[in-house]
Amino acid sequence: MTPPYVAGPLRLEPFAALMLTPNRVGNPSTGRAFARPYKDVSARLLRWQARGFVRADQEPALYLHEYSSAGMTVRGLVGALDVSRRAARAEDRAILPHEGIHPAQADDLADRMEEMQLNPAPILLVHQGTAPLRDLHDKVAAGEPAHAFSDRGGQEHRIWAIRDAASLATIAEQLADSQALIADGHHRYAAYLRLQRRLAGTPAQGTRPPTDLGLAMLVDQEATPLFLGPIHRTLSGTSLDDLRDAAESLGLDYRLHTQADAVAALSAQRLAATDGERWAVITLGIGPDEAAVEALHRRILPALPHGPTSIAYHHTVDDALGGARPEAISVLMPAPSVELVLRVAAADRLLPEKATSFQPKPSLGVLIRSLRDASVAPS
Incomplete structure (x- = not known):
């Protein structure tokens, strides 16, 4: 609330x-x-x-x-x-x-x-x-x-x-x-x-x-x-293929990459995800007043064909990657800017739980x- x-x-x-x-x-x-x-x-x-x-x-x-x-x-x-x-x-x-x-x-x-x-x-x-x-x-x-x-x-x-x-x-x-x-x-x-x-x-x-x-x-x-740092996610009960299906159902660009390219692509418009073996990048197509964490929780997660059965939160990339496996994917998040968080709050919106780490x-x-x-x- x-x-x-x-x-x-x-x-x-x-x-x-x-x-x-x-x-x-x-x-x-x-x-x-x-x-x-x-x-x-x-x-x-x-x-x-x-x-x-x-x-x-x-x-x-x-x-x-x-x-x-x-x-x-x-x-x-x-x-x-x-x-x-x-x-x-x-x-x-x-x-x-x-x-x-x-x-x-x-x-x-x-x-x-x-x-x-x-x-x-x-x-x-x-x-x-x-x-x-x-x-x-x-x-x-x-x-x-x-x-x-x-x-x-x-x-x-x-x-x-x-x-x-x-x-x-x-x-x-x-x-x-x-x-x-x-x-x-x-x-x-x-x-x-x-x-x-x-x-x-x-x-x-x-x-x-x-x-x-x-x-x-x-x-x-x-x-x-x-x-202001990001808080990454591990989605249990969800596979990288589930993430692909959700992205494609929403018309979002989903592509497989090497680990280095996926991590380098991480930005306010893009998420990187891995199951510990494969890496993918999703381009969110969001506007300047929407945070990536909003797009993940309010559009992508509801579109998943399976899961998540639980979500774990991580303050470091190493901790996030430690939970990655075929049946639990890790999603690396970009940190929103302070200016964006202020715009969200001023617009009377709330970010999803554990969206920011000051x-x-x-x-x-x-x-x-x-x-x-x-x-x-x-x-």
């Missing part, structure tokens, strides 16, 4: 962050701190804080978070995203999802956050920042960071806390008319909206519930872009938002 649309103005509110110490960030054992029973997570973090494993800011801030991984550096603004308003018209939308969500999964995540009383990690949003906002980011990043460290997973982090009224006012003004695309975290976004509806009301005079907000990181895709994502535990004693003043 389509998650609801948050209405503008786009607002990131200051919050008092919890931060795991560097030896806990990116540490595989850290995930256990956020595991069942979820109602005990806050108490666990308090125990970690007493042992020096968690740092807690005493004053709310917006945080400029810069992280580097695998030769890429990403910088984004982390704050509490206002999700309290719903858009009635397309032009009112502030947040644009591009994938659908499973309601049960969103409900489960909302239950977890309510039990944990935490937003354990920010969702990732991308937008095109304004010149004044980029200038402010550069000015902040030119100063000494409040925190700078390498985590256990190899990511390098620098964090600046923004608290001065002038900078916060500039950020609010420059973000107000923005639209942001969800790069990662569609189900957590939907969980934020469920919690907001579930716990709507005024907890105390002059405040509103902390669930009116959800943790988010907003990345300027023009300044320090995330990499990378790199920040390690778990860098910035956490507590929902305890976090009621905020009304806008």
